[in-house]
Amino acid sequence: MPTANVASPAVLPPANALAAVVHPNPYPYYQSLASQRPFDFDVSLGMWVAAGPQALAAVLRHPACGVRPVGARVPAALANGAAGDWFGALVRMNDGSAHAAMKPWIKARLATLHADGATLARLHDASQAACADAYLACGDSPTARLDDFVFRQPIYALAAWLGVAPPQWADVFDDVRKLVAAMAESAKPSPRADVLARGHSAASTLRARAMRWLDNDAVSGTWLHDTARSAARDDAIDYSVLTANVVGLFTQAHDACAGLVANSLRRLSQHEQHEQHEQHKQHAQHEQYGEAERNALPTPRPLATGRAMLPANLAVAISAVNEVIRHDPPIQNTRRFLHAPAVIGERTLARGDAILVVLAATPAATPAGASPDDVAWTFGHGAHACPGRSPASTIAALGVQAILDSGVEFSCVTHGTAYHPLGNVRIARFQGDAATS
Numbered sequence: 001m002p003t004a005n006v007a008s009p010a011v012l013p014p015a016n017a018l019a020a021v022v023h024p025n026p027y028p029y030y031q032s033l034a035s036q037r038p039f040d041f042d043v044s045l046g047m048w049v050a051a052g053p054q055a056l057a058a059v060l061r062h063p064a065c066g067v068r069p070v071g072a073r074v075p076a077a078l079a080n081g082a083a084g085d086w087f088g089a090l091v092r093m094n095d096g097s098a099h100a101a102m103k104p105w106i107k108a109r110l111a112t113l114h115a116d117g118a119t120l121a122r123l124h125d126a127s128q129a130a131c132a133d134a135y136l137a138c139g140d141s142p143t144a145r146l147d148d149f150v151f152r153q154p155i156y157a158l159a160a161w162l163g164v165a166p167p168q169w170a171d172v173f174d175d176v177r178k179l180v181a182a183m184a185e186s187a188k189p190s191p192r193a194d195v196l197a198r199g200h201s202a203a204s205t206l207r208a209r210a211m212r213w214l215d216n217d218a219v220s221g222t223w224l225h226d227t228a229r230s231a232a233r234d235d236a237i238d239y240s241v242l243t244a245n246v247v248g249l250f251t252q253a254h255d256a257c258a259g260l261v262a263n264s265l266r267r268l269s270q271h272e273q274h275e276q277h278e279q280h281k282q283h284a285q286h287e288q289y290g291e292a293e294r295n296a297l298p299t300p301r302p303l304a305t306g307r308a309m310l311p312a313n314l315a316v317a318i319s320a321v322n323e324v325i326r327h328d329p330p331i332q333n334t335r336r337f338l339h340a341p342a343v344i345g346e347r348t349l350a351r352g353d354a355i356l357v358v359l360a361a362t363p364a365a366t367p368a369g370a371s372p373d374d375v376a377w378t379f380g381h382g383a384h385a386c387p388g389r390s391p392a393s394t395i396a397a398l399g400v401q402a403i404l405d406s407g408v409e410f411s412c413v414t415h416g417t418a419y420h421p422l423g424n425v426r427i428a429r430f431q432g433d434a435a436t437s
């Protein structure tokens with residue numbers, strides 16, 4: 001079971017599994033949900049909630065459970081536009097033959113991304129560029145810059161890794177943001193027309209870019225170049241679907257990697273705060289005793305200020321990201337929709353029922369029978385499991401390292417408990433947060 005955050009104020013438990021995503025410490029609630037109501041109907045949400053590991057595995061592997069509601073492959077608000085066309089071609093949003101045609105291919109292509117020395121150097125440069133552009137976009141406020149950086153850096157780093165030329169990174173980021181915003185907007189009861197319009201325009205621009213990258217723009221030896229050659233040799237690959245899914249890699253990375261970076265930074269700052277607290281205690285103890293007793297006490301280490309406690313290296317960043325994957329994961333939920341009546345976990349579900357699959361409620365180490373692998377549930381499970389786990393973890397670690405190396409004063413994020421107001425993704429939010437702690 002994921003453990004509680006280091007600093008967890010005494011607040012009421014979340015009202016339900018959706019409210020848990022932005023709660024300061026949802027993990028005790030998740031634990032009781034998984035043990036007491038592993039698979040049940042939540043009247044307040046109007047959907048089933050799967051929280052126990054067996055229920056999760058059963059839902060995510062059940063052939064009657066689709067990724068989109070019956071008859072709504074594309075959200076109505078996005079239909080009849082470029083964003084809707086793009087959405088409808090994504091592996092993430094399709095089941096059956098459309099999914100089966102593309103998923104293994106994308107998975108195989110992503111598996112060719114290796115984090116060798118040259119790659120790490122490129123990702124480092126991209127992360128530095130994201131730092132500089134976050135500064136340009138947000139000015140002096142360290143919290144505003146961090147909030148910008150955690151979304152920007154993964155897009156720059158992924159672009160660099162795939163072989164997109166640096167002058168395009170900022171524009172790609174702007175368009176990915178608009179497209180992700182339009183997707184989120186389309187799920188609201190009254191979506192704003194201007195947000196949707198910007199999403200359609202961003203989808204057109206990004207797909208045209210992806211086409212150019214694959215046609216002739218990509219430098220020889222890059223992932224994009226090799227992907228284009230591989231697609232040209234494979235008659236089964238639909239070029240238009242391919243460009244949509246290349247864009248889809250960026251939208252998949254946007255929120256999920258931001259959560260990895262932001263939650264890792266928060267976790268590191270909380271550890272630092274904890275360490276400082278312990279050292280203050282040691283100093284206070286030291287002052288209370290006479291000389292003989294003082295000599296018998298451990299010598300206090302110098303008090304750390306700012307980031308001085310944190311070894312500014314990649315190893316620290318990698319271990320923080322790994323901890324977050326297990327203990328404070330970004331993707332907390334996903335959803336499934338019944339395309340046919342089914343009995344799952346001894347419960348009878350009707351066609352059209354919706355299920356909230358609470359990935360964050362399950363332990364990192366899976367129980368026997370659920371899965372043979374070292375599954376980190378935040379990356380999903382079954383047919384739609386994330387094919388980007390390895391590159392995403394590397395990208396996030398480089399992002400965290402860039403901040404550790406940058407000299408940002410960590411105390412500005414230490415006390416925070418705020419999260420971006422999202423339904424499925426837990427992303428620490430720094431700006432305006434100090435006052436809420």
Ligand code: HEM
Nearest residue numbers: 091092249252253256257331334378379380384386388392
């Ligand atoms: C470089 C960054 C990433 C890329 C390129 C990427 C790519 C993808 C793709 C293509 C899919 C669709 C797979 C399918 O439907 O068959 C997917 C699904 C998924 N990804 Fe990732 N991803 C990235 C980062 C992350 C991160 C950081 C997380 C969580 C920590 C994550 C969690 C998930 C989950 C949970 C799903 C499945 C959702 C479901 O089953 O409903 N991804 N990802």
